[in-house]
Amino acid sequence: MGFQSDVEYIAHYAEKTPAAPAVSAGGIVVTYEELWREVRGFAHYLNHCIGLHKGDVVLVKAASTVAYAVSYFGTHLAGCIIAPIEYSASGDSFVKTVRELVPSFCIVNANDPDAGSEILGDRWITSPQVCGIADKHNPDGNGKLDFPDGEDEAVIMFTTGTTGVSKGVVHTHRSMIATVENLIYGCRMKEGTPVLTPGPMNHSGPIRKMVTAIACGGEAILLNGLKNMKVFFDTLDRSPVPVGCALVPSAVSLLLTVTGDKLGEFADKIDFIISDSAPLPEATRQRLRGLLPGVRLYVNYGSTEAGSVCMYDYNRFPGKRNCIGKAGPNSPVVTVDDDGNEFISSPDHPGLLASKGTLNMKGYWNAPELTAQVMHGGLVCTSDIGYIDAEGFIYILGRNGDVINVGGLKVAPTEVEEKALGYPGLADCVCVPVEDRVSGKAVKLCVVLKTGEAFDVRGLRSYLMAHLENYKVPKYIVEIGEVPRTYNGKVDRKAAVRLFGGGNTV
Numbered sequence: 001m002g003f004q005s006d007v008e009y010i011a012h013y014a015e016k017t018p019a020a021p022a023v024s025a026g027g028i029v030v031t032y033e034e035l036w037r038e039v040r041g042f043a044h045y046l047n048h049c050i051g052l053h054k055g056d057v058v059l060v061k062a063a064s065t066v067a068y069a070v071s072y073f074g075t076h077l078a079g080c081i082i083a084p085i086e087y088s089a090s091g092d093s094f095v096k097t098v099r100e101l102v103p104s105f106c107i108v109n110a111n112d113p114d115a116g117s118e119i120l121g122d123r124w125i126t127s128p129q130v131c132g133i134a135d136k137h138n139p140d141g142n143g144k145l146d147f148p149d150g151e152d153e154a155v156i157m158f159t160t161g162t163t164g165v166s167k168g169v170v171h172t173h174r175s176m177i178a179t180v181e182n183l184i185y186g187c188r189m190k191e192g193t194p195v196l197t198p199g200p201m202n203h204s205g206p207i208r209k210m211v212t213a214i215a216c217g218g219e220a221i222l223l224n225g226l227k228n229m230k231v232f233f234d235t236l237d238r239s240p241v242p243v244g245c246a247l248v249p250s251a252v253s254l255l256l257t258v259t260g261d262k263l264g265e266f267a268d269k270i271d272f273i274i275s276d277s278a279p280l281p282e283a284t285r286q287r288l289r290g291l292l293p294g295v296r297l298y299v300n301y302g303s304t305e306a307g308s309v310c311m312y313d314y315n316r317f318p319g320k321r322n323c324i325g326k327a328g329p330n331s332p333v334v335t336v337d338d339d340g341n342e343f344i345s346s347p348d349h350p351g352l353l354a355s356k357g358t359l360n361m362k363g364y365w366n367a368p369e370l371t372a373q374v375m376h377g378g379l380v381c382t383s384d385i386g387y388i389d390a391e392g393f394i395y396i397l398g399r400n401g402d403v404i405n406v407g408g409l410k411v412a413p414t415e416v417e418e419k420a421l422g423y424p425g426l427a428d429c430v431c432v433p434v435e436d437r438v439s440g441k442a443v444k445l446c447v448v449l450k451t452g453e454a455f456d457v458r459g460l461r462s463y464l465m466a467h468l469e470n471y472k473v474p475k476y477i478v479e480i481g482e483v484p485r486t487y488n489g490k491v492d493r494k495a496a497v498r499l500f501g502g503g504n505t506v
Contacts, residue, residue: 004150005173006180006211007077010036011147013217020192022214023069025222030066032217035073037141041134042074044143046105050123054079055153056104059097060127061112062202063087064222067130069210071107074130076154076173077145080104083156083168084202095119101156101168101365150174156365157204159304168365169204169304176211178359179307182328183212186311187244187272187298194219194239197246198226204304205276209246218244226251229259233266242271249280250489256287264291276300276308278490279414282321283421285314299324301396302331306380307359309333310394322386322395322415331357333394335387340376345387350397353386354379385412402493404431407439409471413493416474419467420445423460425453430483430496434476445474446500448483455479 003009010032013020018033030038046052058075062068062084075082083101085094087109098106098119106124134141148154154173158166183189195213197206199222206222213220221243226232232255236243247255252275255263263270272295273288280299288297293315301310301324310333312325327333334342335351345351360380363371374381383400397403398412405411413431420429428448436442445464449455457477464473484495 003215004177005076005148005152005154006176006214007039007073008147009215009217010039010073013214017192017217020217021194021219023066023210023220023222025065025069026224028066029219035070038070038131038134039074039077040141040145041138042070042130043077043145044138045133046075046078046080047145048143049137050105052078052080052104056080057083057101057156058105058107059083059085059101059103060107061085061087061089061109062200063109063127064199064201064224065127066222067127068201069220069222071127071130072207072210073214076148079146079148079152081153081156081170084207085158086200086202097158148173150177153362155207157207157304158202159204167367167370170362170365171307172362175307175359175361176208177215178330178357179208179302180212180215182308182311182330182359183208183274183300184216186300186308186325186328187274188296189216189218189244189271191217192241193244193271194221194241195244195246196221196223196232196235198223198232198251200225203277204307205246205248208308209274213244226254229255233259233262236266236269239269242269244271245273247273247275248489249275249278249284250485252280252284252288253489256284261291263288267292267295270295272296272298274298274300274311276302278486281421282418285318289315289318301325301394303380303382305361305374306331306355306382309355309359312393317393320393320395321418322397324386324394324396326392327355327394328359330359331355333388334379336379336381340379340381347387347395350385350387352381352400353384353394353396354381399493404433404441404443406436406441406443406471411443411472413443416443416445416464416468416472417491419464420447420460422467423463425450425456426460427451428483430480430491430493430500431474432493432497432501434501436475442475443472444476444478444500446478446480446483446496448480 013032014036021029022032022035058080110126150173156168193216195209197209199206210220297315299312302308309331310325335345336354384396386396388394403410416431427450433441434444484492
């Protein structure tokens, strides 16, 4: 449609389909007409009652609520920058964030002890006060409000990435819309498609899925996690049209573990499932393909810094190991060497993946030196090692810092783990490097057994020797109780190396 900001989509659908559901959360549903009224009211409140101007920062403790959606879009219509942080952030963590951002206004939790602190003064309200501001401060919808320009800064999203240090990633309205367009294109979404996301709403993935639903004129369904599986299935059941589900790998795993094959009963209610933020194990993909043979099943590759870059439908193109799909229309992908020079890659000559295009971040908040480490000549460079084939499919072999150098030969731990999980009896595993007097580094595989399974080291080693090149077969194999993972199911490799990088056992 050529819109430059998310609020233009809300205005468009408020006129085109005013009675259609726009956002639902916690049993509350607001239509596009209602959402547009609330967003206009909140923007008017920020500009004319609080006195905020273009470029001011509004910090919000993000929750899966209608009030959060109103504050997010209303802040944009006011010309301000939204900075969502964790809903439960408090104490020193909250104070540190406030001092770093120096927000002009804050939206906090009801009865939040931080709300009355000296650091905020009186420039705050609680989230329950957001909805209804239109009735109190601008019931007639008066006051001129201009849509943001595409190059205006829109949102600051926090990420730790691989460094472990929290960074504020700044995106413009243009880069956010570019990611939304990639998602709509990659997921083959139709107008009116609802999108369900279980949060957390301070993370880049759920934020982008909420905006994508709005850009399609569909319902942004915000769930407070998947603690209540009945709510998830009831939500699918009540929808008059198939729903797009944005589920991180840990959420998919939880669904399959707790509810068995129940997801298959709702195949006609699901338009697509998209998983991002961490690799989706092949065993999980196979199970989803069996339960949902006619559903589009996507792995989405991207980052907080570069948005939604690639999409891979593993139901449509099964069997492409390590594939992350093809680049989206707004995110050409290239391979570069360690100095950032582009070159043509291949399986035998991989490089570091880098994304071009309009969806890349503007930079890190108040961190030009850190920005320069990641952005070079219009590229956002990653630590992912991979290559691009002749058809345009992109493959990841591992992360630069994770690759294990065994006597000059490079071993991607993800490849070893993927093969190991094909062995009967293994529930989980992680591959770590250990010191070796002969080769410098050796591969160590730490495995979690399924309940009731015996630890058969010889059988597993023989299996791996039949499926991996010799130098990739782990020299050491040990049993552990649990693989350390982040909230979204991604292997916490730093923790794994710290916990299991010693004590070698043959």
